[in-house]
Amino acid sequence: MRMLVMFLVVNSWLMGAGDLIFPERDHLIASLPVWKGESSYRGGVYIYRTADPDEFVIAWPANTGIPSNPDSHFVVDHFRLQNESIPSISVEVSRRSGDHFYTYSYRVANGAGARAPIWHWTLIDPPEDTGVDISNFGLEHEGFRVNGMPAGEKQVIPGVPPGVYIVWANAKKSIRPGTERTGLIISSDFLPGLTTASFATLSGIETSEELPIPVSDQLLPFQQPEFAEQVRITIGPRFPASTSRSQWTADFARDIRSLGIVMPDLRQSKFIPQLLAFLDACSKGAPCRASPDFKGTTVLPLESEIRSAIEAVLGLQ
Amino acid sequence: MRKEQKSTMRRYIALVTFAVCLCPLLRSQSYYPLFQPNISYPITWTCEDENNNPVPYATYYFDNYAWDYTNGHFHDSAAHPWSSSSPQNAWDQNGTGSVTVNLNTTIIGQAEGVDVTCYDVYGNPIPLSFNFGVGYPLNYNDDHGIWVLVGGNTTNHGDNSYDHWMTTNAAYGIYYATQEYQTNHPEQGLVAANDQGLPFGGKFDINDRWDKDTQHVSHDWGTAADIRGNGGANGIPRDNSNADQEEFRRYCQDFQAVDTRIEFVGTPNQHIHCRWGF
Numbered sequence: 001m002r003m004l005v006m007f008l009v010v011n012s013w014l015m016g017a018g019d020l021i022f023p024e025r026d027h028l029i030a031s032l033p034v035w036k037g038e039s040s041y042r043g044g045v046y047i048y049r050t051a052d053p054d055e056f057v058i059a060w061p062a063n064t065g066i067p068s069n070p071d072s073h074f075v076v077d078h079f080r081l082q083n084e085s086i087p088s089i090s091v092e093v094s095r096r097s098g099d100h101f102y103t104y105s106y107r108v109a110n111g112a113g114a115r116a117p118i119w120h121w122t123l124i125d126p127p128e129d130t131g132v133d134i135s136n137f138g139l140e141h142e143g144f145r146v147n148g149m150p151a152g153e154k155q156v157i158p159g160v161p162p163g164v165y166i167v168w169a170n171a172k173k174s175i176r177p178g179t180e181r182t183g184l185i186i187s188s189d190f191l192p193g194l195t196t197a198s199f200a201t202l203s204g205i206e207t208s209e210e211l212p213i214p215v216s217d218q219l220l221p222f223q224q225p226e227f228a229e230q231v232r233i234t235i236g237p238r239f240p241a242s243t244s245r246s247q248w249t250a251d252f253a254r255d256i257r258s259l260g261i262v263m264p265d266l267r268q269s270k271f272i273p274q275l276l277a278f279l280d281a282c283s284k285g286a287p288c289r290a291s292p293d294f295k296g297t298t299v300l301p302l303e304s305e306i307r308s309a310i311e312a313v314l315g316l317q
Numbered sequence: 318m319r320k321e322q323k324s325t326m327r328r329y330i331a332l333v334t335f336a337v338c339l340c341p342l343l344r345s346q347s348y349y350p351l352f353q354p355n356i357s358y359p360i361t362w363t364c365e366d367e368n369n370n371p372v373p374y375a376t377y378y379f380d381n382y383a384w385d386y387t388n389g390h391f392h393d394s395a396a397h398p399w400s401s402s403s404p405q406n407a408w409d410q411n412g413t414g415s416v417t418v419n420l421n422t423t424i425i426g427q428a429e430g431v432d433v434t435c436y437d438v439y440g441n442p443i444p445l446s447f448n449f450g451v452g453y454p455l456n457y458n459d460d461h462g463i464w465v466l467v468g469g470n471t472t473n474h475g476d477n478s479y480d481h482w483m484t485t486n487a488a489y490g491i492y493y494a495t496q497e498y499q500t501n502h503p504e505q506g507l508v509a510a511n512d513q514g515l516p517f518g519g520k521f522d523i524n525d526r527w528d529k530d531t532q533h534v535s536h537d538w539g540t541a542a543d544i545r546g547n548g549g550a551n552g553i554p555r556d557n558s559n560a561d562q563e564e565f566r567r568y569c570q571d572f573q574a575v576d577t578r579i580e581f582v583g584t585p586n587q588h589i590h591c592r593w594g595f
Contacts, residue, residue: 210580220576
């Protein structure tokens with residue numbers, strides 16, 4: 001119990017403005033026993049945490065799954081999460097007058113205090129957005145979209161459907177601590193909305209032997225972005241071009257409310273209630289011609305990005 | 318007497334009720350119908366007379382067997398398992414003309430059969446045979462111009478045409494992940510693709526063991542692929558950081574692999590392991 005409380009306190013210390021909360025992740029990690037050597041091993045528990053919150057231990061008898069196997073030597077491997085960056089992402093959403101394509105221009109920075117460079121980051125795109133143009137998403141070969149696979153990437157915003165990744169990756173020219181990359185541009189006729197972005201540093205799970213299925217099953221959560229990487233919320237293509245403006249404002253408002261569940265800072269915002277009132281009125285048929293006066297009320301960078309996206313869609317720019 | 322399958326539509330669904338009428342049929346190696354490994358299927362057997370009428374109050378005896386050297390298992394031993402019928406004999410005590418017994422499939426993907434003898438109330442035997450396969454419907458992963466297939470001749474599974482079978486989703490996943498790596502590493506050329514799954518999946522017994530050997534168990538469903546990383550030809554280069562292998566591993570994850578890692582690190586068996594959920 002003492003360990004659980006201490007862990008949660010440490011986590012809250014580390015939270016920054018606009019950070020996301022993952023109660024299931026925190027609960028699972030806090031429930032892991034602490035590894036202090038082979039005497040720590042509990043039958044059936046194969047993953048352990050250590051004093052370093054980003055380092056974990058995999059421990060298993062070699063005959064796991066087949067007790068009759070006489071070869072029961074004990075295997076212990078360590079692994080680190082790929083979350084050793086301090087990413088920030090900002091996006092400008094724009095649409096030229098008369099054009100039905102939206103341009104999403106991203107800037108990704110890695111904080112000076114980060115321990116490792118960002119070599120790979122993703123945002124989740126709707127599976128139907130097959131016409132998205134990623135030719136300007138970084139340098140040649142840096143960007144790709146996961147075409148040909150079913151929608152399988154989960155959003156961290158409750159209720160937002162899964163999609164496929166748009167990926168930026170460059171292991172050779174990664175985003176080192178204290179640097180940033182700009183000019184990461186995609187364009188799509190999909191209307192903007194909130195989506196999940198994940199940022200990874202190099203390192204991964206390496207094992208000295210092949211894992212039995214019960215062991216690898218316990219390891220599966222640690223291969224999900226919200227466990228192993230840094231996760232942020234950004235704006236990207238989200239709603240089909242055929243979405244009516246009233247429907248779009250209703251859907252956008254719903255996503256913002258959902259985001260408040262996992263981003264506590266959003267609930268402190270003075271801007272968001274005004275925004276939601278505006279979107280709700282628009283969704284019920286009120287004219288959305290005038291941009292509400294949000295001046296001086298934004299708290300998080302994401303809030304001003306949401307505002308600019310709304311203005312781009314509603315032609316208020 | 319005749320034997321037919323009245324319901325093959327559901328043959329891939331667990332706990333399917335599979336109905337067969339009995340008629341003479343020679344033993345013949347077949348993978349169809351195909352039952353999934355390690356599942357108990359209730360099967361209703363009906364013994365029919367020469368006018369195709371069910372024979373009531375008959376007694377049935379079941380004798381299961383496996384064909385040797387099928388599904389890439391080019392080895393055998395006394396421990397070779399096969400599916401069983403449970404119970405091994407049954408009496409149509411209600412006179413319905415049929416009995417239901419469970420076919421308990423083994424973990425081994427292979428061609429199997431069951432000899433069934435049906436005795437009518439006069440004790441006349443009607444010998445019958447039913448052929449089937451145990452495994453999953455998988456697809457052969459040819460080299461597709463991006464891979465060198467390896468590993469098939471090292472585990473008593475014939476050649477490389479026997480150890481590169483996958484589900485559709487996993488096959489696309491490893492294909493796209495490989496392509497992405499090659500795009501970013503034009504110096505790589507072909508990539509050495511090691512074990513995936515056997516033609517009909519089931520136990521991938523790399524040590525000639527028929528039991529639930531923990532090794533390679535994640536290759537039993539045709540959802541996992543190993544990529545060479547031991548410094549051998551066409552492998553993904555390894556070094557102290559294993560950055561290239563980590564990059565490949567991450568591309569597997571981008572293309573929706575649920576379980577990716579570098580295994581046997583620092584040994585002659587080092588490889589990248591990618592497993593998909595289906």
